[in-house]
Amino acid sequence: MTDSSPRQVDLLLRGARIADDTDLVDIAISEGVIVAIGARLPDQGVEEIDCAGRVVIPGLVESHLHLDKALLDAEKSNPDGTLAGAISVTAELKRGFTVAAIRDRARRVLDMAIANGTTAIRAHPDVDPIVGLRGVNALLDLREEYRDRLDLQIVAFPQEGILQSPGTLDLLRESLHAGADVLGGCAYNERSVEDCRRHIDLIFDLAADFDVPLDIHTDFADDATDPRYAMADYIASVTELTGRHGRVTLGHMTSLAGRSPADRTQTLERLASAGISVVPLPATDMHLGGRSDATNVRRGIAPIRELWEAGVTTAYSSNNIRNAFTPYGNADMLDIGLFLAQTGHLSGPEDLNRILGMATTDAARTIGIADRYGVRVGAVADLVVLSTYRVADALLDRPDRNYVFKGGRLTARTTRVREVVGAAAEL
Numbered sequence: 001m002t003d004s005s006p007r008q009v010d011l012l013l014r015g016a017r018i019a020d021d022t023d024l025v026d027i028a029i030s031e032g033v034i035v036a037i038g039a040r041l042p043d044q045g046v047e048e049i050d051c052a053g054r055v056v057i058p059g060l061v062e063s064h065l066h067l068d069k070a071l072l073d074a075e076k077s078n079p080d081g082t083l084a085g086a087i088s089v090t091a092e093l094k095r096g097f098t099v100a101a102i103r104d105r106a107r108r109v110l111d112m113a114i115a116n117g118t119t120a121i122r123a124h125p126d127v128d129p130i131v132g133l134r135g136v137n138a139l140l141d142l143r144e145e146y147r148d149r150l151d152l153q154i155v156a157f158p159q160e161g162i163l164q165s166p167g168t169l170d171l172l173r174e175s176l177h178a179g180a181d182v183l184g185g186c187a188y189n190e191r192s193v194e195d196c197r198r199h200i201d202l203i204f205d206l207a208a209d210f211d212v213p214l215d216i217h218t219d220f221a222d223d224a225t226d227p228r229y230a231m232a233d234y235i236a237s238v239t240e241l242t243g244r245h246g247r248v249t250l251g252h253m254t255s256l257a258g259r260s261p262a263d264r265t266q267t268l269e270r271l272a273s274a275g276i277s278v279v280p281l282p283a284t285d286m287h288l289g290g291r292s293d294a295t296n297v298r299r300g301i302a303p304i305r306e307l308w309e310a311g312v313t314t315a316y317s318s319n320n321i322r323n324a325f326t327p328y329g330n331a332d333m334l335d336i337g338l339f340l341a342q343t344g345h346l347s348g349p350e351d352l353n354r355i356l357g358m359a360t361t362d363a364a365r366t367i368g369i370a371d372r373y374g375v376r377v378g379a380v381a382d383l384v385v386l387s388t389y390r391v392a393d394a395l396l397d398r399p400d401r402n403y404v405f406k407g408g409r410l411t412a413r414t415t416r417v418r419e420v421v422g423a424a425a426e427l
Helices: 083-094 099-115 134-145 168-178 193-210 232-242 254-258 261-273 282-288 304-310 333-343 348-358 361-367
Strands: 011-016 025-030 033-038 047-050 056-058 060-065 118-123 151-156 182-186 214-218 248-252 277-279 383-386 401-406 409-413
Touching (some): 011 383, 060 099, 060 333, 060 361, 099 401, 168 193, 182 193, 193 232, 214 232, 232 261, 277 361, 333 348, 348 361
Parallel strands (some): 011 047, 060 118, 118 151, 151 182, 214 248
Antiparallel strands (some): 011 025, 025 033, 056 383, 401 409
């Protein structure tokens, strides 16, 4: 596999494992783009890195991350562990947010993410009368600051609702004028079903005005007995009606697992038909879900295998890092992927490869960068060399990210020595 036009190669990755059923390959990079992939490519007299059979994957993609609210658990934790408690605690803390403080906390998480192999993030800063545009402005600064190390998309996100938080719609509009890339929604955080539908209508209209994608928190509950947490079908209808096919993403979707199989199947078919992506957030969804269950506590994660089988583009992400919503995390997508496998009845090489795809190719499709992404000729050289030798072991081995490249430029490196002292026969 080579590029038809000759280009000066800047970097060669030798002996890379990009699939478990093919031979090792070399990867040639020129001006930040992959220009050739093949066995034993000619010596170019440029910098070479010997992968020595280690796995090379495309850069990991965090498709749903709240950088503005990261690391708040050190200031105040969630007293009851519920979603309502998390929203309340965070609303209190937001009153003291400054742009500088948001930038400082977000930088720490961005650096974690880069070291862990992430090359693209879709971040959801809150936009509401409490915090105004402070989160958006902080991330606009960081988008420029980190431009050479990762791609940062900014979602203007109305966590507090729109109708029950007057002034938010105007602030969302200001955010898009300021440079936010995506319009968010919080479909369940209104007082009635009618207001939830109106919330959805308003953000679809505003997204059309600015021609931006939509990324909506929706159906975030243990079941769908409260109809405010069963908005997916309505969103699918509006997506079809407005021609937004392929430009809508739904986060969480936990109540889907609490519906009957026939009901789920119908909804999944509608999501697939509308080209809507779904992003389960297992660390948060498991932590906040099932809080009222005295026995047989629910897992609280959308049914991954059913989403796959229905043809719904499905990613996953960290969502929150060490705050009232999720008091854990290191911005490590492989760690979250292994947790998803463990909690989602997923196992074996086929499932594990599929989960890795959720953090790479499917996530890239979800945030709209698939046309320039991947380990293929013509793609941007956003690549990660893992300290493992089978793609199917990328989650199981918890591998080091030996090298992380953004556009062919080294952005992180991990070198570790482990030694087992004493032969087994001597013990």
